[in-house]
Amino acid sequence: MKKLKIGDLEKIRDKVRRTAVLRQGRSRAKITVHMGTCGIAAGARDILSALMQEIEKKKLNDVIVTTSGCAGLCSREPMATVEITDKPPVKYVDLTKEKIKKILEQHIIKGSIVSEYALAVGSERTH
Amino acid sequence: MEDLSLHILDIIENSIAAGATNIEVEIDEKVMENLLIIKIKDNGKGMDRRTLHKALDPFYTTKKTRSVGLGLSMLAQASKEADGSFDIKSKPGEGTDITARFVYNHIDRKPLGNMAETIAACLVSLQSGMDLRYRHRKDNSEFLFDTKKIKKVLSGVSINNAEIISFLKKHIEVGLNEIAKKEK
Numbered sequence: 001m002k003k004l005k006i007g008d009l010e011k012i013r014d015k016v017r018r019t020a021v022l023r024q025g026r027s028r029a030k031i032t033v034h035m036g037t038c039g040i041a042a043g044a045r046d047i048l049s050a051l052m053q054e055i056e057k058k059k060l061n062d063v064i065v066t067t068s069g070c071a072g073l074c075s076r077e078p079m080a081t082v083e084i085t086d087k088p089p090v091k092y093v094d095l096t097k098e099k100i101k102k103i104l105e106q107h108i109i110k111g112s113i114v115s116e117y118a119l120a121v122g123s124e125r126t127h
Numbered sequence: 128m129e130d131l132s133l134h135i136l137d138i139i140e141n142s143i144a145a146g147a148t149n150i151e152v153e154i155d156e157k158v159m160e161n162l163l164i165i166k167i168k169d170n171g172k173g174m175d176r177r178t179l180h181k182a183l184d185p186f187y188t189t190k191k192t193r194s195v196g197l198g199l200s201m202l203a204q205a206s207k208e209a210d211g212s213f214d215i216k217s218k219p220g221e222g223t224d225i226t227a228r229f230v231y232n233h234i235d236r237k238p239l240g241n242m243a244e245t246i247a248a249c250l251v252s253l254q255s256g257m258d259l260r261y262r263h264r265k266d267n268s269e270f271l272f273d274t275k276k277i278k279k280v281l282s283g284v285s286i287n288n289a290e291i292i293s294f295l296k297k298h299i300e301v302g303l304n305e306i307a308k309k310e311k
Binding site: 004006008009010012013015016017033035036037038040041045048049052053055056060064065066067069 | 128133136137140144197198201244245247248251252277280281282283284287288289290291292293294295297298301
């Protein structure tokens with residue numbers, strides 16, 4: 001792999017500035033990957049990495065990704081919470097890279113909950 | 128935890144949860160001295176003497192969501208298994224300073240794992256106003272990553288963007304490959 005240059009980052013910065021919704025602004029959805037000790041040990045980093053790659057590939061500029069600590073259900077990690085604007089949050093459990101990709105495609109992009117991976121709809125809202 | 132980079136991610140997540148605005152991660156691979164040192168330092172809310180005293184007890188946590196606090200105790204255990212040592216210093220209002228040492232070629236020393244992926248995950252977790260400095264030395268070679276410098280280039284554009292994080296992850300991978308090659 002060749003050495004990356006600051007100039008390359010400047011190009012990406014200018015592109016992002018043209019297209020990105022500011023983090024503080026209104027966005028289509030927020031995905032929180034739970035990264036407590038239990039989540040990390042169960043594979044949350046891989047889930048987050050797969051999610052970021054997919055968001056980059058699909059050029060989704062209006063989706064916020066963030067992390068949080070343990071959600072209190074360690075045996076069902078890795079977990080993620082999806083919050084679509086003006087809809088109740090949905091908690092997904094026992095995630096894999098394939099599952100998070102499907103959630104992104106079906107829930108975030110098409111707006112339909114992937115009920116077979118969901119633990120619950122409702123509870124706390126942060127978005 | 129399968130490797131040390133996951134432990135490091137876990138400790139950094141603690142620093143973020145503790146409200147740190149500056150987090151420093153140092154990895155020193157002293158191959159010639161057969162020693163691996165991991166240091167994580169933050170300026171978060173820190174711990175009082177009572178909490179610090181219990182911090183390595185796996186059945187102690189300040190969290191309300193569960194009754195066990197495994198993060199620090201698991202890293203301490205990982206260093207102990209590799210004939211190393213674990214040291215933690217903390218003061219309320221000043222921050223926490225963790226040092227884990229390992230015998231480099233110990234058969235039970237966990238692999239370092241994917242540090243580029245760990246730092247990329249931390250970049251997603253960082254809130255605005257938080258900075259992360261990562262220094263990785265392998266004998267005489269060094270790689271340095273500092274979000275303060277990156278933010279200057281980004282001039283106001285958030286670091287938490289999939290394309291930017293992907294670029295920075297590759298940048299770290301290339302940097303770490305270079306210091307690994309220099310030693311060969």
